[in-house]
Amino acid sequence: MYEAPVLTFLLIGVTCAFSYQGFKSYAFTRKYLFNPEAILAGKEYYRIVSSAFLHADWRHLIFNMISLYLFGSGLEFFPGRTQFLLIYFGSIVGGNLLSLYVHRHNVYSAYGASGGVAGVIFATILLNPGAMIASFYFPLPIPGWLYAIAYILYSFFGMKEHRADVGHDAHLGGAIIGFLITSALVPITVRIHPIMFSAILAGTILLLVYLWRNPLFLPMTDLLGSIGWRRKSPPRAAPRYQRQNLQVDEILDKIARTGIESLTAEEKAVLGEVSSKYQRQSDSKKPKSGLAI
Numbered sequence: 001m002y003e004a005p006v007l008t009f010l011l012i013g014v015t016c017a018f019s020y021q022g023f024k025s026y027a028f029t030r031k032y033l034f035n036p037e038a039i040l041a042g043k044e045y046y047r048i049v050s051s052a053f054l055h056a057d058w059r060h061l062i063f064n065m066i067s068l069y070l071f072g073s074g075l076e077f078f079p080g081r082t083q084f085l086l087i088y089f090g091s092i093v094g095g096n097l098l099s100l101y102v103h104r105h106n107v108y109s110a111y112g113a114s115g116g117v118a119g120v121i122f123a124t125i126l127l128n129p130g131a132m133i134a135s136f137y138f139p140l141p142i143p144g145w146l147y148a149i150a151y152i153l154y155s156f157f158g159m160k161e162h163r164a165d166v167g168h169d170a171h172l173g174g175a176i177i178g179f180l181i182t183s184a185l186v187p188i189t190v191r192i193h194p195i196m197f198s199a200i201l202a203g204t205i206l207l208l209v210y211l212w213r214n215p216l217f218l219p220m221t222d223l224l225g226s227i228g229w230r231r232k233s234p235p236r237a238a239p240r241y242q243r244q245n246l247q248v249d250e251i252l253d254k255i256a257r258t259g260i261e262s263l264t265a266e267e268k269a270v271l272g273e274v275s276s277k278y279q280r281q282s283d284s285k286k287p288k289s290g291l292a293i
Contacts, residue, residue, distance in 0.1 A: 005073035091119020094177025095170035119178020
């Protein structure tokens with residue numbers, strides 16, 4: 001007997017209604033979209049979840065809702081409806097928290113259920129890694145574990161290059177959190193597929209460490225230098241004129257402390273050389289010009 005995925009249909013219905021209201025009113029969208037300044041300074045924490053019910057347009061909405069139906073309807077029955085909701089909303093929150101960290105100093109806004117959908121997709125991959133996955137990006141079906149790796153790399157490099165104004169950081173955070181929540185809810189999957197789990201977990205941890213140390217995506221040479229991993233090159237010697245100026249300063253300090261009689265022959269020669277240089281500059285004829293150079 002067929003049992004309908006009630007929660008999946010409910011989430012799709014609420015998201016469509018909420019998004020449609022946003023299509024009609026930009027003020028409504030602006031009030032509930034993801035905005036780091038409003039969240040951190042205005043303490044409007046509800047935006048971390050409410051932004052997942054808004055979408056840019058019908059294409060964005062339909063793509064996410066089809067993905068949610070294809071992957072979420074199976075999770076309702078295994079591991080169960082409560083677990084499905086934990087995975088979905090946990091992934092939304094996790095994805096947006098990563099986005100909040102990355103964009104905490106930026107003027108930035110975003111919306112969409114992609115973080116939650118990514119978490120649901122990765123939960124399905126963990127529970128059934130032998131499943132074949134197909135999407136608009138991969139028209140030919142590929143193994144679930146390979147899709148997981150490709151998705152993470154695509155999101156990471158999309159963040160780094162700011163491709164197509166897509167919230168890749170929310171995708172990446174949602175995928176990671178969905179994967180981890182599922183492994184905690186159904187730990188037997190980790191024991192059945194330890195190599196796959198370890199490979200994906202290791203890759204995501206490395207990406208998170210990179211983001212934590214380098215949220216602005218600085219070049220690796222700058223990053224290594226900033227955290228002390230790059231070997232420091234020996235300091236360059238100062239130009240001759242700078243060394244001479246430092247010598248003069250030291251000599252003048254010595255004269256102020258102990259008098260001019262305390263100078264050595266070398267120190268007197270330095271003062272004589274500098275004095276002669278400034279005298280030659282003073283006596284030289286400068287070209288007349290109306291330009292301020």
